[in-house]
Amino acid sequence: MxxxxxxxxxxxxxxxxxxxxxxxxxxxxxxxxxxxxxxxxxxxxxxxxxxxxxxxxxxxxxxxxxxxxxxxxxxxxxxxxxxxxxxxxRLLDGRPLESALAGPDGRPKSGGATQLAVRxxxxxxxxxxxxxxLPQDLEHLEETRYGAPETGPGLEDAAAAFARPVLERLTRRPYRDVAFRRKVREAYDYRCAMSGLRLRNGGGRPEVQAAHIQPVERQGSDWVRNGLALSGTLHWMFDRGLVSIAEDGETILVSRNKVPGDVVARLIRPEGRLIRPADPRNRPHPDKLRWHRENVFGQVLAAGPAPWD
Structure with missing residues (x-):
């Protein structure tokens, strides 16, 4: 390897x-x-x-x-x-992070290895x-980003998190969840992509959540392009196939036979179009949205009472 x-x-x-x-x-x-x-x-x-x-x-x-x-x-x-x-x-203090791209004096080379697509x-x-x-203390940074931890002591072993080996961090689900959440919410400027609301609680924490378009447990990934920033209720609806996104990547689809019209009017932007990240590289990937339409939208029954009941 x-x-x-x-x-x-x-x-x-x-x-x-x-x-x-x-x-x-x-x-x-x-x-x-x-x-x-x-x-x-x-x-x-x-x-x-x-x-x-x-x-x-x-x-x-x-x-x-x-x-x-x-x-x-x-x-x-x-x-x-x-x-x-x-x-x-690419450079830190004027020097490449890859030794193969540096000359004998530590300065950047030109041509050669720098042109290779695989290094x-x-x-x-x-x-x-x-x-x-991906800083070692990313979980602690997120816990304390808006002051006191959201759930009291929060990461009681925060100091231990600082020393986590690289591969442990890359495979540890709580760390990956934090990294995904930070990336997705930032991409959408902490605004719900369907309602357009940017809400914060009393401590200044964003209320918007990071939703996987194709869930991890169904072979989805933690790519920002497999994510949507959604309010809690719309996240619940999206996961249960009550809402989705059309092929154009913008039109919000609603399962009208399952979602009352007054709920749609209260929760979704009047124009019915998704707010997308300013950076095109962060926008939902068409293949992820197609997967959701074909595998979730209109097919997953809502478990338990709906949030608006």
Whole structure:
């Protein structure tokens, strides 16, 4: 096994769906096969945008691309993709975070390895990049972000969380939930995407929740593009198939035979259109929305009394 950096452009012509598959040509096959079962870091090249290193995932297996001769697909392990809380810059104090991109004086090289779409990444450099993008104390930062913890003592073992190894953090569900919630709520500016409301409680904490479009337990991921910022009631309705999003990525669909008209009028914006993140790279992915329409919308019965009963 071996860790890698994979280049990705938002407007890539390849069949990349970052939490599902990465498309690459034959010259990188050996390196990708060696990385099966190990972690990779996604990187945005300089000409594509400002993000630098922006996410991690694990390669599950590599297969030939059935549509294109000479190309291959790295399939991403379910429940492994995770956006960085903050993008990690290419350079730190003027020096590359990857030793392969630095010259003898530690300054950035030009050409050569910097042009490779797949680069090997030593363990120590992987850990350093992840620590910068996903801080060890992220859970504690979120608990204390708005003053006192929301649930009293909160993380009683907060100090211990600071020392969690990188791989433990990447696979630990409570940590991943916090990272996903922070990324999704920030992408929507802490506003409910369906009601348009931006509510905060008395302590200043945002009331909006982060909803998975395709649930993790049904092979969904913690990608920001698999998330929606929703109020508690609309989150409940979305998970139970009472509302969804149309193929245009904006029109809010409502199961009219299950949701009273007056409830729709109170909860959903009058124009019936989704508020989407300002950054197109954070907007709901069409494949995720299609999955929800085909597998959840109109098919899941509401369990227990509805919030408006």
């Amino acid at each position: 071996g860790k890698l950096v994979l280049l990705h452009k938002a407007d890539s012509i390849y069949e990349d769906e970052l939490d599902v598959v990465y498309d690459f040509p034959r010259p990188y096959l050996k390196a990708m096969q060696a990385a099966v079962g190990d972690w990779i870091v996604y990187y945005e090249p300089v000409k594509a945008g400002p993000r630098g290193y922006f996410a991690v995932a694990k390669i599950d297996r590599v297969i030939p691309n059935p549509k294109v001769e000479g190309r291959f697909l790295a399939l991403i392990a379910p429940d492994s993709f995770l956006d960085f809380d903050r993008a990690v810059p 090997r990444l030593p363990e120590a450099e992987f850990a350093r990049i992840v620590d910068l993008g």
